[in-house]
Amino acid sequence: MSELVTGDAVVLGLRPARLPSRALAAAIDLAVVFFVFILISVVVGIASVTLDEAAVAAITVALFLLVLIGGPIAVETLSHGRSLGKLACGLRVVRDDGGPIRFRHALVRGAMGAVEILMTFGAVACIASLVSARGRRLGDVFAGTLVVRERVAARGSAALPPPPPWLVGRFSQLDLSAVPDELWLAVRQYLTRMHQLDPGVGGAIAGRLADELVARTGIVPPQGIPAAAFLAAVVHERQARDARRAFAGVSPAVGPVPAAASGAPAASGPPLATAPSEAPGTSKASGSSAFPVPGDVARREAEGSGGVGGSSGGFAPPG
Numbered sequence: 001m002s003e004l005v006t007g008d009a010v011v012l013g014l015r016p017a018r019l020p021s022r023a024l025a026a027a028i029d030l031a032v033v034f035f036v037f038i039l040i041s042v043v044v045g046i047a048s049v050t051l052d053e054a055a056v057a058a059i060t061v062a063l064f065l066l067v068l069i070g071g072p073i074a075v076e077t078l079s080h081g082r083s084l085g086k087l088a089c090g091l092r093v094v095r096d097d098g099g100p101i102r103f104r105h106a107l108v109r110g111a112m113g114a115v116e117i118l119m120t121f122g123a124v125a126c127i128a129s130l131v132s133a134r135g136r137r138l139g140d141v142f143a144g145t146l147v148v149r150e151r152v153a154a155r156g157s158a159a160l161p162p163p164p165p166w167l168v169g170r171f172s173q174l175d176l177s178a179v180p181d182e183l184w185l186a187v188r189q190y191l192t193r194m195h196q197l198d199p200g201v202g203g204a205i206a207g208r209l210a211d212e213l214v215a216r217t218g219i220v221p222p223q224g225i226p227a228a229a230f231l232a233a234v235v236h237e238r239q240a241r242d243a244r245r246a247f248a249g250v251s252p253a254v255g256p257v258p259a260a261a262s263g264a265p266a267a268s269g270p271p272l273a274t275a276p277s278e279a280p281g282t283s284k285a286s287g288s289s290a291f292p293v294p295g296d297v298a299r300r301e302a303e304g305s306g307g308v309g310g311s312s313g314g315f316a317p318p319g
Contacts, residue, residue: 016134017091021124026117026125028085029072037067066167068118073110077103081145090150095138105143112139160191160235167233171219176238178216183209184238185232194228206231 017025041063048056075083078221080100081093090097091102095110116124125137134146187209194202206227213234221230 009107010235012283015149016136017089018135019129019148021089021091021149021242022071022129022135022137022147023122023126024124025083025089025091026122028088029083031070032084033071036071037063039065043184047300067116069110072113073103074107076101076106076109081106086147087148089145092150093147101143101145103144108143109139112137112142115275160239161232163233163236164229167225167229168236170222171234171237174219174234174237176234176241179213180216183212184235185211187235191228191232191235203227235269 043061044059044063045056048059051059072083076093077167079087082091086092093105095101095105113125116122116128123140128137128141130133132141136146140146189211190202190205194206208228210221210230213231217234255280
């Protein structure tokens with residue numbers, strides 16, 4: 001399967017359409033277009049009985065250009081890439097980066113379609129689609145577009161990686177009301193696909209998203225915490241609040257940033273102490289989290305020195 005990748009190296013869950021489904025969609029579109037063309041031609045022919053042959057020929061050429069070529073262009077432009085045939089087959093025309101097409105894309109596709117579909121009876125389009133790795137015809141290549149499948153087999157949604165145990169509950173009193181839904185969506189998409197990204201690109205994206213969260217919430221993240229772990233902990237806190245609101249009917253507590261977020265011991269919040277066998281840094285804890293435990297934190301917990309908050313399980317910046 002050839003997948004779409006955005007400029008940020010994020011893989012999109014879109015599957016390019018292959019020749020059989022595209023041919024069926026094109027057959028439906030052509031049947032509809034030819035039916036409309038014949039219907040309009042009959043009406044115009046009856047209305048132009050008194051005209052001479054030259055006028056009738058000019059009208060016929062105009063109808064051919066307007067209906068057989070202009071019609072599909074107008075439909076794809078207004079529907080953002082979903083003609084009647086593509087709608088029936090669950091297909092859509094998108095740009096190479098996954099965005100919706102515009103008039104210029106539909107114009108190039110329609111102009112090339114007149115050559116590779118109408119004038120060659122689809123032979124050129126079929127050959128080009130078979131040769132292309134993503135099933136594109138010449139019109140798609142010149143327009144920078146791709147036909148993708150919108151209806152695919154249902155798959156389980158990717159689960160968010162759990163935050164490190166030593167960060168759970170650290171942001172229980174953080175004010176998240178200023179964070180927009182678009183930023184939450186971007187963070188969720190990054191966390192579910194961070195293992196598909198190049199480490200350098202993924203780190204840059206995580207840092208940018210973490211900076212946006214800091215600007216929206218005013219929190220000072222603990223030192224030495226990876227940006228991805230910080231994002232996972234904040235998203236986990238939001239999910240916990242949503243669960244309490246949905247199932248318990250209790251509004252989440254919103255207040256100033258706790259002192260623990262800046263490195264001081266937490267004054268309140270759920271206890272995070274774990275048994276020695278489950279202390280962060282051990283094999284069992286590391287297996288339940290997708291994020292590394294800072295070395296100083298693991299060492300202090302293993303030695304029982306209380307450097308990570310003692311019994312409250314709080315996190316102190318690595319010394």
